[in-house]
Amino acid sequence: MKKRLIYITLIAAGMLAGCQKELLTPASETAVATLDLAQFSTVLRVQGQVLGLYAGLRAGDFYGGRYPVYNELRADNYIAQSSNSVTAYQTYMYTLGNGAQEVTGFWGSAYNTINRCNLFIEGMAAKGTGVVGDAVGKNYVAEAKLVRAICYYSLLQLYARPFYDGQGSKPGLPLRLTGNSVAGNYDLARSTVAQVYTQVLKDLNEAETDLPLTYTTAVNNTIRAHRNTAIAFKTRVYLSMQRYTDVITEANKIVSTAGPFTATTGVAHALQADITNVFKTPYTTTESILSMPFVNGTENAGGQSAIGSYFFGTKLYSLNPDGIIGDATFKAADKRRSFITLSGGLPYMSKFPTLPAANFADYVPVIRYAEVLLSLGEALARSTNSVDAKALALLNAVRTRSDATTVFTAASFATPSAFFDAFVKERNIEFLGEGLRTPDILRLGLTFPARGGVAAVPPTSSQYIWPISGTELLYNKLMTDNTN
């Protein structure tokens, strides 16, 4: 009897004990493991990845605020009200070193997004297109290419000499077009500026071919890329390269021959009658070609990265009274002056007015139709070296919708050069706070004007562009820093 009990006990213990093999390979219940490219296994997951590419663009260190903020603060329109180096003070002061958070943060953020695009493009070829079908697969890959182009273009604006300087022969960026997913040796030298631009244009051209013409909702037409987005972005890229005839070619695809200027195919882009409508809910007018959405509560902009936090919410930088807001031709009645709010006796840029309580949930524009019109106008003017009639009409289209009292005529400009300058000034007024000012200065080789105790920075200065990320230099043995 006792013996039997012992044996039963032992056998039971032996059978039950041991090992439950399945518990040794737990599956995540919250994230998708990449075994067998499971991230491409369903339509929903592929769609999620596409939106994830935009989410990369929207990161706090990128279009989620800091990238346009840097481009604003480097130029002449702001006066620092804080000396906190966490909030871009060194960018403002031109005292950035290789290790500055701005320098390493934006670099990392943009390349992180590039890698997402690369992994996505490869994964679609390997598996994803089979899941979603050829037609949709092409659309998605085109979106990835467009996002990748924006990343490279944006990196060029801060880490490389402008294209005009040696026609793109200066050091550009490490050009990464394959996806990385595990630890490895990723040493890679810089391509030239021209080589990077060539890739940007290649991506945009391919995107133009494969992107959908439109989406079914206004919001998707604003927050996702469609064919006109690729075209519009090309006008920006060509303008930065001073390839004006190409600007014209691209812009003409989406700008009607006569006013009111609209896009006649794809999404029907047009200027809004009232510019303030572009910057408020629902932020999805046809003027916004691509914007980054934020949703209070669930998709908050960061307290130290949101544009609104720098310029209005926490008032870190006030507007420079000697900057564009001090320009007499920027008239008091100009609707765009409604984006200037006085607080404590200082002017602040209130284009992104959502307060911290609502988590700065303003959409951030990446590109809007007014830019295409002004780029086309400027390109027409510069390529013909004249006060071109259509260029004039385009300039007036932007000016008069906010300031009906100012109508430029050919007589307003003594020389073609004065006409060119009018475009630059109009862009300065129109896109104040949207991060176009630094690229505009760079593409033309202008000097960053002095302001508020900060000396002017001429194109010959090493401060004209940023240094390369210190961590990139540390770990990428083929990487070189920017020198004069």
Added chain:
Amino acid sequence: MRRKLLATFVLLWCIAVQVHAQTRVVSGKVTDKTTGAPIPGVSVIISGTRTSTQTDRTGAFTLAVPADGAKNLRLSFVGYVTKIVPITGNSLSIILEEDAAVLDEIVVNGYSTQKKADVIGSVSSVTAKQLENKPVQSFDQALGGKAAGVQVTLPNGVLNNPPVIRIRGTNSISLSSSPLFVVDGVATYSGDASGSSAAGNALASINPNDIERVEILKDAAASAIYGSRAANGVIVITTKRGKPGKAVVTYDAWVGTTKARNLPELLDAYQYVELKNEGLRNAGLFNQATRSFNLQNDAAGNVINTNWYDYIYRTAYSHSNTIGVSGGTESTNYYLSAGYTKQEGIIQHNDYTRKSMLAKVDHKEGKIFAFGGKLQYSNEQNLAATSSGSLSGEAFGTGGLGRLAIVTAPNVAPKNADGTYNIFNATTIGRGANVGSDVGFYNPAAVLDLDRSNNELNHIQGSVYLQANITDWLYAKSVYGVDYIFSDNDSFFNPINGGSAASGGSASASFSKNKRWVWTNTAQATKTFGEHNFSLLVGNEQTRSTVNGFNASRTTLSDPAFNSFAAGYATPTAGGTVGENYLVSFFGSLNYNYAKRYYLTANVRQDQYSAFGADNKKGTFYGVGLKWEIANEKFWTKAGLDKTFSSFSLRGTYGTVGNTAGLGNLASYSFYGTGLYNGSPTLVPTQTGNDQIGWEESKKLDLGINFGILNDRITVEAAYYKNTLDGLIYSVPQIPSAGLPSEPSLNIASMYNKGYELTISGDAFRGKDFSWSPSFNISYNKNEITSLSEGITQFLTTTSSLESASISQVGGPLGMIYVVRTAGVDAASGRRIFIEKSTGKKVLYQQVAPAGQFRYTYEDGTEAKNGISLANDASPYKNTQPKFSGGFDNTFRYKQFDLGLTFTYQLGFSIYYGTNSGLRDQRFWNNSTDMLRRWTTPGQETDIPKIVNGDNVSNGSSFPIDVNVFKGDFLKLRSASLGYTLPVSFVSKAKIANARIYVSGNNLLIFTKYPGSDPEVSSNGNSNSAAGVERNSVGNGRAFTAGISVKF
């Protein structure tokens, strides 16, 4: 009638007894071996029968004994060695010895027990008496100084925060360096289980008074049986159990008080106004109307002069009560204890309450089966108003109480005359009469009164076992245990002032359910063949842990009258956590000795762990040891050496064990995670996996000599050890432009710890009335990183993600202090002199450079163009790991009095006293009285630079400087207790067997040159590579207690 009972007990008895009708009467008296005092309540049983009695209050007993057959009496009493005496004559005089002596001879490793003399591995033991009735929340806080090679540091004065425990050095870089804890055979949770600003040590669920003994397994031979989890050492806790005999009731209680000690001396309102205005003037900013600091009167017309320490610190009161009953028969014993303790911390509203209960039963059924189990439950409340600023990651929080106490201006009041809180806006205290500048962060009174950050832990640890003693040399045992921690957090930030006031207040709740089961099956054979003694253990064990949790936070309170999470709020957010892991192991242990002279031990364990990479699931670990007990050799005796050395052994062990503590459950996978893009789901790369990831490997070598002199009255243990650590996990930085979502963790780095340990204990003096038992230990440790990853020679570790004051370099120890060097203050100008690293030149700093001058200049007045920065000018300065640490324990006894003194010490290390830079910061922050000796006149020699408003560079706020680095060496009188055992003649009238009253103190004296409040304090808690950094922490208080221990 005849009846036969068989009982097999541990070598002590195994006897058949008959009961007969004829009896005789035996009487006797039982006394204590040490004190000679009679012991009442001793259970006296005729061996092999159920006939028993108890001694009376004079220690006397009488018992009717069968005339024939009854040979022995068994005398047992809790706390004493059970004794079997032959019945010789009718009047017996019996002396009982206290238990500790016997317990010292048994060592528990979690799976089996061994006699201490048979142990080969390096094991330190700590007994109940060293842990009981201390004013601590958890037993591990009382382990400091008790064992060589075990460094226990209390990193701050927040109640119930887990101490930092390092066994033979810091043995990991990225994973945990804390030991594995095993309670009654079940590997338990450790670390902070709280999710709030109140710490919640998972080990505090065990009432320290329920602990019988603690073993610390240090080398591979002792710890290899724990395989992949043994690299940081193993701490094995055995709780008390009942002993055969009449039920014994114990009651222990103490009350105590704790006070903050050695807080920095701060400027009062008058001094603050004077110095801050001087700073403004020196900066050219002073303007009485728009920019000035001013005194202000309260409603009664008195100048407001607030000492914020009075609002943030307090004299804390605590008490603890434990009642227990235990006893048993020869076949069944039981133990039941219940504890209640309520303790206050030195910070306002930091409270700790524990209700705990432990029930244990062991039963033998017949000759073969034994069955039993335990259930331990505790409910703990860890309460705090808000962040103390002292737990890991909190150092720079604007709401940290440690910081608010020193930063807030003394010339403003917590409340306005009308009783409302004095506030400027949602996040800053009111400015009072000061103009043009903030004078503080949060209003401490508002956050202390209105906020809360509470945690409640419900902790259940239970186990059952079934053992079959198949033969007298072979048994099989199955133990199933559970360990559940339910952690509930409840926080509220008020809508008036503080962390969430800008968004109208917030409340959050979170719940985390940690569940673990452990099932262990072992079989052990113990057999002797002549002089060959064998013991073989084989086993299988599974450990399964899961965690599930959710959290929710709600912001913008609908009605400021409410503060409950359940009230109305505008914005909800919610989240959850989930995790699991599984460890399955097979292990074996062989112990052999020949004639108690030559000893061999070999342990092996194979672990398969779910967190290991798919290609690296299985690891095998082992430890072997040899020992030679020379004192048992004939030649030793022949040479007469046995007259001096009662024991003398040489031992050596070697083995390979692993570390997995802190390894992410799913660290091997590459992941895509979800998010949102305008309300639609996104899927993006979130983790760079490594399917090769595995355990960190520790090769442990241990060589030792143990000897005893004068019949082991003095024992000496000396050891040399070396832990060679390979495959340490390091997050290898990847080229940023590769765009990986995270730095992959690779088993790539190497390090070692080596050192010496010496323990000397004994009865220095043993007399009838007076005795002194000292125990001294010291250990020396050297830690060196030997490699990190290809091309990587160093890394910085930040304090609270902000300040990089710690650097670890290949060829040096973990966590050196990383600072910019300085060369005093320029007597001519009062400017701080920095040393530019690249040139070695002196660079003078001024906060405000007049026109034509520069902020940074060389001595010749030319501009130092690069300025001074951490990146360019800092260098590794001093080590933060103590070279020497140890303790000195003393027990004195004079008649009925006993005195215990425990000293602990750590030597040969430095501390970066970052708080000091804040205390000298020239923003609006209040300063220490050091600033009264600031530079004011040319030619003045002083260590404090000229004060200039806004200057956060000269004194080290902006980047760490050597001025704030101090030697940390200390000797602490960690605890002292004076007890008096009431005379038996007195207490026995109240039917009390034994009663002791005592007073004790904790943290009484600190001998140190360190100027901060406490050289043990660290901002980075359990960090491996950022120890020895103190920023805005709350130090350990000084406690006094008085208590009573009674046995019935």
